[in-house]
Amino acid sequence: MTEKLPLLVDVPTREEIEAIHQGIRALVPPTPALNYSYLDRDLGCSLYFKCEQFHEIGAFKLRGATSAALALSEAQRAMGIATHSSGNHAQATACIAQQLGIPAYIVMPSNAPKVKIEATKGFGAAITFCEPTQQAREAALDKICQETGAYFIHPYNNYNVIAGQATAAKELLEQVPDLDMIIAPVGGGGLLSGTALWSHYAGKGINVLGAEPQAVDDAFRSLHAGSIQQNESANTLADGLKTTLGEFTFPLIQKYVSEIHTVSEAEIIAAMAMLWKRLKLVTEPSGSVPFAALLRNAEKFAGKRIGIILSGGNVDMEKLPFIA
Amino acid sequence: MTEKLPLLVDVPTREEIEAIHQGIRALVPPTPALNYSYLDRDLGCSLYFKCEQFHEIGAFKLRGATSAALALSEAQRAMGIATHSSGNHAQATACIAQQLGIPAYIVMPSNAPKVKIEATKGFGAAITFCEPTQQAREAALDKICQETGAYFIHPYNNYNVIAGQATAAKELLEQVPDLDMIIAPVGGGGLLSGTALWSHYAGKGINVLGAEPQAVDDAFRSLHAGSIQQNESANTLADGLKTTLGEFTFPLIQKYVSEIHTVSEAEIIAAMAMLWKRLKLVTEPSGSVPFAALLRNAEKFAGKRIGIILSGGNVDMEKLPFIA
Numbered sequence: 001m002t003e004k005l006p007l008l009v010d011v012p013t014r015e016e017i018e019a020i021h022q023g024i025r026a027l028v029p030p031t032p033a034l035n036y037s038y039l040d041r042d043l044g045c046s047l048y049f050k051c052e053q054f055h056e057i058g059a060f061k062l063r064g065a066t067s068a069a070l071a072l073s074e075a076q077r078a079m080g081i082a083t084h085s086s087g088n089h090a091q092a093t094a095c096i097a098q099q100l101g102i103p104a105y106i107v108m109p110s111n112a113p114k115v116k117i118e119a120t121k122g123f124g125a126a127i128t129f130c131e132p133t134q135q136a137r138e139a140a141l142d143k144i145c146q147e148t149g150a151y152f153i154h155p156y157n158n159y160n161v162i163a164g165q166a167t168a169a170k171e172l173l174e175q176v177p178d179l180d181m182i183i184a185p186v187g188g189g190g191l192l193s194g195t196a197l198w199s200h201y202a203g204k205g206i207n208v209l210g211a212e213p214q215a216v217d218d219a220f221r222s223l224h225a226g227s228i229q230q231n232e233s234a235n236t237l238a239d240g241l242k243t244t245l246g247e248f249t250f251p252l253i254q255k256y257v258s259e260i261h262t263v264s265e266a267e268i269i270a271a272m273a274m275l276w277k278r279l280k281l282v283t284e285p286s287g288s289v290p291f292a293a294l295l296r297n298a299e300k301f302a303g304k305r306i307g308i309i310l311s312g313g314n315v316d317m318e319k320l321p322f323i324a
Numbered sequence: 325m326t327e328k329l330p331l332l333v334d335v336p337t338r339e340e341i342e343a344i345h346q347g348i349r350a351l352v353p354p355t356p357a358l359n360y361s362y363l364d365r366d367l368g369c370s371l372y373f374k375c376e377q378f379h380e381i382g383a384f385k386l387r388g389a390t391s392a393a394l395a396l397s398e399a400q401r402a403m404g405i406a407t408h409s410s411g412n413h414a415q416a417t418a419c420i421a422q423q424l425g426i427p428a429y430i431v432m433p434s435n436a437p438k439v440k441i442e443a444t445k446g447f448g449a450a451i452t453f454c455e456p457t458q459q460a461r462e463a464a465l466d467k468i469c470q471e472t473g474a475y476f477i478h479p480y481n482n483y484n485v486i487a488g489q490a491t492a493a494k495e496l497l498e499q500v501p502d503l504d505m506i507i508a509p510v511g512g513g514g515l516l517s518g519t520a521l522w523s524h525y526a527g528k529g530i531n532v533l534g535a536e537p538q539a540v541d542d543a544f545r546s547l548h549a550g551s552i553q554q555n556e557s558a559n560t561l562a563d564g565l566k567t568t569l570g571e572f573t574f575p576l577i578q579k580y581v582s583e584i585h586t587v588s589e590a591e592i593i594a595a596m597a598m599l600w601k602r603l604k605l606v607t608e609p610s611g612s613v614p615f616a617a618l619l620r621n622a623e624k625f626a627g628k629r630i631g632i633i634l635s636g637g638n639v640d641m642e643k644l645p646f647i648a
Contacts, residue, residue, distance in 0.1 A: 032358060036380075037353045053604040054358070054603070054604060056362035058602075115601075276606055277439075280382060281605070313604035317601065323642055
């Protein structure tokens with residue numbers, strides 16, 4: 001059995017994140033932080049793109065799922081792990097289950113991107129489709145967990161998941177120690193809260209910004225309202241960012257994130273086109289949102305050293321939004 | 325004026341390549357060598373992808389063009405630089421001319437990929453279109469050079485260009501010192517001859533393989549015949565590899581390259597799809613050819629540590645060949 005990591009029941013400490021990073025490293029190898037000097041010259045700032053799309057599942061979610069799975073006892077693992085997800089967390093849960101040789105049960109909304117459904121199947125998970133609502137997801141998952149005894153790895157309301165996602169920022173700051181700022185996308189807030197938490201522990205005054213589509217600007221509104229807000233609709237290309245903040249992630253974001261920037265669909269598409277066409281990086285719409293936030297206000301970032309977390313690259317290439 | 329590099333009239337020495345690498349570094353920053361541990365696990369070998377598509381022009385050609393341009397006197401530079409190219413060398417010549425503030429005159433075949441034409445224009449070069457034959461290219465270029473006094477930077481039959489392209493392998497071996505083998509694509513042979521020459525100077529018994537499309541297998545046939553062979557036709561997606569070997573590149577390839585592997589169009593498309601969909605790297609068909617050669621015979625490479633030169637990523641995304 002792979003070594004058991006701590007099962008966290010409260011906000012991860014610095015030492016817990018360090019132990020988790022050490023524990024997941026063999027299953028979740030580091031991703032590079034790429035710099036493009038010509039882009040820096042054109043934009044007037046120094047950008048380091050943390051390429052989370054280079055993970056086996058094409059997204060950062062492998063960090064959190066691995067952190068959570070490795071915190072289970074052998075008996076718990078044997079009953080399997082389960083989750084609901086539009087895609088990348090589904091793949092992550094399926095992938096780590098396959099690596100550990102345990103069952104994975106995944107509830108996916110019927111409108112999830114084909115590429116994410118296929119990949120999840122490819123890792124050998126049992127998939128159950130449901131209506132694309134939060135209620136339908138949760139009902140389907142509850143039923144499965146009761147029937148199988150599988151452990152539910154929540155996509156973001158889980159401190160082991162948050163600690164796992166925090167390792168992206170930890171790794172980035174090991175690669176580029178003197179960043180002024182990190183921009184991460186925000187959906188449920190697992191990546192953003194982990195990024196902000198670790199940046200706080202790093203203690204160098206690093207400014208952490210969240211970025212989300214205007215169409216699902218619940219994080220922006222939640223910070224202003226001081227309570228978790230919902231989205232009326234979810235009409236965005238950034239399928240990974242449709243979820244709203246959770247009870248574990250919101251307080252961390254309130255405490256450690258300085259601002260949430262919102263971007264239009266056209267700005268997401270323009271950033272994605274630039275990532276593909278100039279930087280030669282396959283990035284999904286959700287993963288392009290932080291770069292869109294930077295491009296929207298490039299002059300505000302002049303002279304800064306900025307980490308941009310490219311959260312994933314799973315996209316149906318049949319219908320690239322930047323191709324007319 | 326930027327420092328002048330040596331103008332080479334014979335096979336570059338080890339010291340000359342070192343001086344040229346030092347001299348071009350500020351204008352041609354290093355590209356990363358990426359490893360994907362899950363891919364290594366699946367294929368049974370260790371692959372390091374040298375990402376030459378991350379250069380400002382999206383291809384390795386910036387190395388050679390910069391090496392050649394910096395070898396010119398100030399008076400020569402003022403009259404400009406010129407070339408004929410289906411695309412990437414055109415962009416490279418235009419880009420370095422723009423950086424140095426000198427004119428660039430480019431002859432391009434009328435069927436060059438739109439993305440490469442647009443990019444060349446974007447660097448401010450004067451473009452002349454011609455019929456897509458070697459004769460038409462050379463005639464158009466001769467006329468321009470006579471009229472303007474511009475210096476012709478040959479895409480590969482130029483020892484400064486070969487020395488510049490050699491810096492890709494030099495950099496790769498600095499990043500991953502213990503490679504058993506490097507696979508590079510071969511068109512005119514500038515990149516392959518430079519790769520082989522530097523690997524020879526590195527003196528560690530590194531095996532250098534060339535890879536080319538079956539449809540334009542002139543390098544394969546040239547090595548077997550012992551003389552430069554032509555292609556009857558050039559019906560391949562790998563637009564950058566349609567040229568045949570030159571008098572400067574062929575002897576180096578004869579001397580220092582162990583084998584040329586050829587791949588079918590279907591194999592090129594499959595390798596390109598894998599680079600995009602799994603590795604999340606935008607790579608053009610020509611740049612996908614070395615990986616296609618590896619995938620064709622993956623079992624032959626078992627246990628080896630292999631550098632794969634991804635030569636470029638300039639491709640019209642409207643018509644991706646791996647999308648039905």
